[in-house]
Amino acid sequence: MSRHTSWRVGGVADAYLAPADRDDLLAALHRLRAAGVPWLVLGGGSNLLVRDGGVRGAVIATSALNRLDFLADGEVRAEAGVALGRLVEEAARRGLAGLELLYGIPGTVGGALAMNAGVPGREFGDLVEAALVTDGSVFELWERPRLAFGYRSSALTAGWIAVEARLRLTPGEPAALAAILRERLACRRRSQSVEGANAGSVFRNPAGAKAWELIEKAGLKGVLAGGAKISDIHGNFIVNLGQARAADILVLMERIQREVERGSGIRLEPEVKIVGQDED
Ligand SMILES: Cc1cc2nc3c(=O)[nH]c(=O)nc-3n(C[C@H](O)[C@H](O)[C@H](O)COP(=O)(O)OP(=O)(O)OC[C@H]3O[C@@H](n4cnc5c(N)ncnc54)[C@H](O)[C@@H]3O)c2cc1C
Incomplete structure (x- = not known):
């Protein structure tokens, strides 16, 4: 993985399955369920x-489900x-506004x-x-109500797979939207290089506080474990220096949780999804 x-x-x-289309996805899921x-x-x-x-079971990649349709x-x-x-x-190019602040967030529509x-x-769910x-x-x-969007969460929990999102965007000026995209990218380059x-921010922001600030205050920037490091540039990022293992990242996550809690009384909760089995 x-x-x-x-x-x-x-x-x-x-x-590892990458269904070619919706029918293929359903056929794969039927077989996995039956087995x-x-x-x-x-x-x-x-x-x-x-x-x-690794992962005991099947990973279903949505990469081939990539139809994008703009309707009336x-x-x-x-x-x-x-x-x-x-x-x-594509939305900005067509003069459709709403999504532009999200430019630069990696990943797919299903993940978003x-x-x-x-x-x-701005949140995708909006x-x-x-x-x-x-x-x-x-x-x-x-x-929408059934999707129960919250802070970095939705009702799409284990078992349910999103196949398609239906969004409603509003008219905008393509040149103005393009300028916002350029600005967002430059801003990300400045703060997230x-x-x-x-994997971006590791911990969720607790109510009324910023996870990166709490981590920086705890003096944890630059701390290493194996091939992983708490970034010197952004306290809520853990970077793989090249040879990191998941276990190294987990060591740093636990250390952050322990030391931030000791200093501030706040227990940070992961934003990243932790899956799979330990090696032993
Ligand atoms: C450099 C960097 C910057 C980032 N900045 C931001 C940011 O500003 N804001 C932000 O919110 N996030 C940010 N992230 C985190 C990440 O990009 C988002 O959470 C993104 O939406 C995840 O999408 P993905 O397709 O990669 O999902 P994955 O990582 O593949 O999956 C994430 C979760 O969604 C589930 N999932 C994925 N697809 C589906 C589907 N079709 N149906 C049901 N469940 C599904 C997975 O099972 C998993 O639980 C950043 C990450 C990086 C690396």
Whole structure:
């Protein structure tokens, strides 16, 4: 799984499936269900920490589900495997506003939906009217309330796979939108040019505080474990210096939790999804 995650760590999965389309996805899920094989859905792998022992069961990659349709009145239908960046760029080019602040967040539409990816002032879920989802037996159209978007969370928990997001965007001026995209990218380059492969912010911001600030205050920037390091540039990023293992990253995560809690009384909770088995 180190080939499929932005952190470049993670052991081997028992099976790796990349269904060609919706029918193929449903057929695969039917067979996995019948055989009692659990599955893990993989988008861009930009928010996933896969342990070194890998994944028992099947990984289902949404990469081939990449249809993107722009309909009338700002309605957009994007399949789960569409890269978020492609959706944002294409919308801006067509003069459709709403998504531009999200430019630069890696990953797919499915990941953005499941995680309710966002930045201050805009979350992906703000634009979503409904999502087509499946549990391997049926397709269901979940309207927005059922998706229960929260801070970096949604109702798309284990078992349910998002197949398509249906969004509603508003008219905008292409040149102005393009300028915002350029500004967002420059801003990310300034603040997030870190020392190695990573998964963005490791911990959620606790109510009324910033995780990166608490980590910096605890004096943890630059701390190493094996091939992993708490970034010198952004306290809430842990970077793979090249040879890191998931276990190294987990050591740093536990140390952050322990020391931040000791200093501030606040227990940081991971934003990244930790999956798979330990090596032993
Ligand atoms: C440099 C960097 C910067 C980042 N900046 C931000 C940021 O500003 N804001 C932010 O919110 N995040 C940020 N992230 C985190 C990450 O990019 C987002 O969480 C992104 O939305 C994850 O999408 P993905 O496709 O990579 O999901 P994955 O990492 O593949 O999966 C994440 C979770 O979503 C589930 N999932 C994926 N696809 C589906 C699907 N089709 N159906 C159901 N569940 C699914 C997975 O099972 C997993 O639980 C950043 C990451 C990096 C590396």
